[in-house]
Amino acid sequence: MQSFKEAQKQEELKLKGATSSKLDQSSILPTHLKPDALFETSYGAQKAQILATALELRLFDYLAQCKNDSGRSIQDIRGGIGIKSARPEDFLNALVAMGHLVREGKDLESWRYRNSEEANVFCVRESPLYMGQIMHRFANIRENSFGELTKLLKEESTYKIKEFNELYSKHHTSVPEFAHAMESCIKLAVFKLSESILPRLCDQGLETIADIGGGSGYTLMEFCRHNPRIKCAIDCELGELRDTFTEYLGREEKCAGGERLRERVFFQELDFLKEGSFRFKIPGSNMDKVDGIVFGNVMHNWELKVRKELMRKSFESLSKGGKIIIYDYFLDEESSKLPSYLMSLHMQLVCRGSQFTFAEMKGWLEEAGFSEVVIESLDGRMEACIATKK
Numbered sequence: 001m002q003s004f005k006e007a008q009k010q011e012e013l014k015l016k017g018a019t020s021s022k023l024d025q026s027s028i029l030p031t032h033l034k035p036d037a038l039f040e041t042s043y044g045a046q047k048a049q050i051l052a053t054a055l056e057l058r059l060f061d062y063l064a065q066c067k068n069d070s071g072r073s074i075q076d077i078r079g080g081i082g083i084k085s086a087r088p089e090d091f092l093n094a095l096v097a098m099g100h101l102v103r104e105g106k107d108l109e110s111w112r113y114r115n116s117e118e119a120n121v122f123c124v125r126e127s128p129l130y131m132g133q134i135m136h137r138f139a140n141i142r143e144n145s146f147g148e149l150t151k152l153l154k155e156e157s158t159y160k161i162k163e164f165n166e167l168y169s170k171h172h173t174s175v176p177e178f179a180h181a182m183e184s185c186i187k188l189a190v191f192k193l194s195e196s197i198l199p200r201l202c203d204q205g206l207e208t209i210a211d212i213g214g215g216s217g218y219t220l221m222e223f224c225r226h227n228p229r230i231k232c233a234i235d236c237e238l239g240e241l242r243d244t245f246t247e248y249l250g251r252e253e254k255c256a257g258g259e260r261l262r263e264r265v266f267f268q269e270l271d272f273l274k275e276g277s278f279r280f281k282i283p284g285s286n287m288d289k290v291d292g293i294v295f296g297n298v299m300h301n302w303e304l305k306v307r308k309e310l311m312r313k314s315f316e317s318l319s320k321g322g323k324i325i326i327y328d329y330f331l332d333e334e335s336s337k338l339p340s341y342l343m344s345l346h347m348q349l350v351c352r353g354s355q356f357t358f359a360e361m362k363g364w365l366e367e368a369g370f371s372e373v374v375i376e377s378l379d380g381r382m383e384a385c386i387a388t389k390k
């Protein structure tokens with residue numbers, strides 16, 4: 001009997017024969033079709049590395065220093081960021097072609113380069129909306145998990161962390177570096193949550209809130225800055241994050257113009273995988289329940305069993321009428337959200353998680369006892385799913 005592999009091989013050969021004889025008849029070559037979209041995709045890694053290199057060389061920071069004049073020449077840039085290559089113009093012009101730099105002047109001698117408006121806001125370290133860390137993480141092909149994608153699909157055996165401690169202790173990632181990258185990923189989404197969603201929840205009585213796996217505490221500090229009605233916000237994290245939280249608190253208090261965030265934002269060391277860990281320490285109160293629980297890009301790190309556990313524990317530790325807020329990259333039924341699919345593959349490559357649809361999340365939340373499950377768009381990539389403990 002013919003094996004499946006042999007049958008597959010024969011089928012492939014038949015198909016090859018059919019295709020090449022068809023293509024020989026030049027009259028029916030499908031020349032109305034263009035490979036442009038496929039090429040555009042195939043350039044992705046190279047384009048990404050150009051952006052990563054520009055960030056590494058601090059090109060955008062250097063060009064940002066010349067906001068009010070007509071830009072910098074190739075010679076200026078050579079000296080300014082230390083380029084020795086014989087033809088830096090190809091690198092710079094590729095950034096122009098991608099729309100991240102603007103160039104003026106007629107020829108090599110007179111060319112002057114500036115940052116695009118977006119690069120000035122999102123790629124310059126001094127900018128409050130700097131997102132360069134996360135862009136660099138996505139774009140840096142040397143350290144990108146996607147190199148293992150074929151292996152993942154064929155063998156399911158790529159190296160994956162089981163717990164975050166592993167990432168922090170054994171992996172090359174340092175805690176502050178990881179926390180900075182996370183912060184730069186969520187800035188716009190957190191701004192939308194703080195400005196237009198949290199005030200509504202405060203109207204409904206939200207005063208105490210816990211951010212589970214809240215990283216540096218950036219999300220809660222923003223929530224409190226924008227919403228004076230929040231009295232107590234607790235960043236519930238692994239002990240490794242304590243120092244990063246303290247450093248952020250100092251930085252945020254300075255940005256907020258001396259606001260004493262430390263009277264409202266606290267750090268609680270907690271391992272959410274442990275049973276009984278969802279007991280919140282609210283200063284000056286013996287209550288251990290809160291009005292709001294946040295999971296920001298946390299559910300996607302874990303397999304379904306853990307996600308369901310986290311939802312069950314949240315339901316038990318919310319006060320009546322309390323809200324769970326899950327912001328993350330949601331998949332859509334139409335498969336139009338590329339960032340969500342990229343994130344989902346990344347999660348499968350580095351840990352045991354993946355992204356999910358709103359319908360899936362709604363089902364799990366209802367199973368845990370929540371009702372009134374809704375979804376709100378945030379920054380065009382992330383969305384927030386909000387549900388109530390009735």
Ligand SMILES: C[S@@+](CC[C@H](N)C(=O)[O-])C[C@H]1O[C@@H](n2cnc3c(N)ncnc32)[C@H](O)[C@@H]1O
Pocket residue numbers: 163164182183186212213214215216219236237238241270271272273295296297298301
């Ligand atoms: C992907 S990051 C998300 C950080 C932040 N919420 C955000 O939106 O950017 C996941 C966070 O979960 C934390 N974490 C992982 N395992 C944890 C555990 N067992 N208990 C508490 N926090 C944990 C990590 O330290 C990390 O900061």
